[in-house]
Amino acid sequence: MTSIHHRVLIIGGGNAGITVAARLRRQGVEDIGLIEPSDKHYYQPLWTLVGGGCARQKETVRSEASVMPQGVAWIKDRATDIDPEQKLISTAGGVQITYDQLVVCPGIQLDWDAIDGMAEALETPAVSSNYRFDLAPKTWDLIRQLRSGTAVFTMPSGPIKCAGAPQKIAYLAADYWRTQGMLDNIRVVLVLPTPGMFGVPEFAEELERVAQDYGIEVRFSSEVTAIDGPGKTVTITPNDGGEAETLAFDMLHVVPRQSAPDWLKRTPLADPENPAGYVQVDKHTLQHVRYPDVFSLGDAGSTPNSKTGAAIRKQAPVLVENLLARMKGEELTGSYGGYASCPLTTSRSTMLLAEFDYTMRPTPSFPKIDTTKSRKDMWLLKRYGLPAMYWNLMLKGRA
Secondary structure (H helix, E strand, C coil): CEEEEEEEEEECCCHHHHHHHHHHHHCCCCCEEEECCCCEEECHHHHHHHHCCCCCHHHHEEEHHHHCCCCCEEECCCEEEEECCCCEEEECCCEEEEEEEEEECCCCEEECCCCECHHHHCCCCCEECCCCCCCHHHHHHHHHHCCCEEEEEECCCCCCECCCHHHHHHHHHHHHHHHCCCHHHEEEEEECCCCCCCCCHHHHHHHHHHHHHHCCEEECCEEEEEEECCCCEEEEEECCCCCCEEEECCEEECCCEEECCHHHHCCCCECCCCCCCCECECCCCCEECCCCCEEECHHHECCCCCECHHHHHHHHHHHHHHHHHHHHCCCCCCCCCCCEEEEEECCCCCEEEEEECCCCCECCCCCCCCCCCCEHHHHHHHHHHHHHHHHHCHHHCCC
């Protein structure tokens, strides 16, 4: 069995892993290994716009090699186990890798089978999901083809990445149908597990106005619990255990339940009291609560913020600062305040930029602009500014 060692080892070559690796290289750290099996690197926030017909699929993908920081050893393999006592990682390829410091950021797992019939429904003509790269164009095809009938948009219970995405595609679709003069012929149903549109009242108020303007029926505190793809029906169940409803649809956009990768759940790094299996870290320092040489950020971490790319943008510099301090035997002074951002497209030309932190209060990056309302300039930020920031700044370790 092959065995190698790295001073810093990173699991995951997505947004979090590449950003941390690039920042560490800029700080002069030389011996960095990064485990990532995929040849492709995706900018997932644009998948919603692909599904809404506002962006091209090819804009969202580049080769993994093109974003890998120079000087980082890319281990093209898949992690399968972590032994934090021995500081040992095992891979699917039979490699054992030891480390001095470990950064765990393999992303989140899409549990397509957790809702009865969802995985099978995706193979039927009227069902799609923007949470899969290959299906986002299908979403746009379904939106364009629908002239009348019922369109259902779902959101699951539990933490998911980009929690605004289930709503965003509903608004993009409704706006398109309005411009085509067809919205009055289409019943739009949005199923949310939450009691309100959003966890921050200022943004919830605006989203309520948007949904009402489109005539969207919002089923609060409810979840789709079963899907019959061939029969084109969904079962909607209230959270309080009330009577379930069967609803026929002509178009269905689904979002799966999500959790930490199964292999990660089985390791000692997982929170023993959380079945979702996220890496148990201090929510401010991003250091593991039991293994001080382990850090985690991004979707696989247990921090109680929204799982967004914007959160990673704020987490990465804190993690790097604290990891470097740990390597020097110094006190950890970096602190993450829970910042997250949810750019909510409310039409095909406007966006609501919801920014907040652990206090669940608005924390705007542009204090002189009223970001509690949908704005056209924020749409330009979403469509062009944020992708440019991602590819040219974040992934290169720049502020």
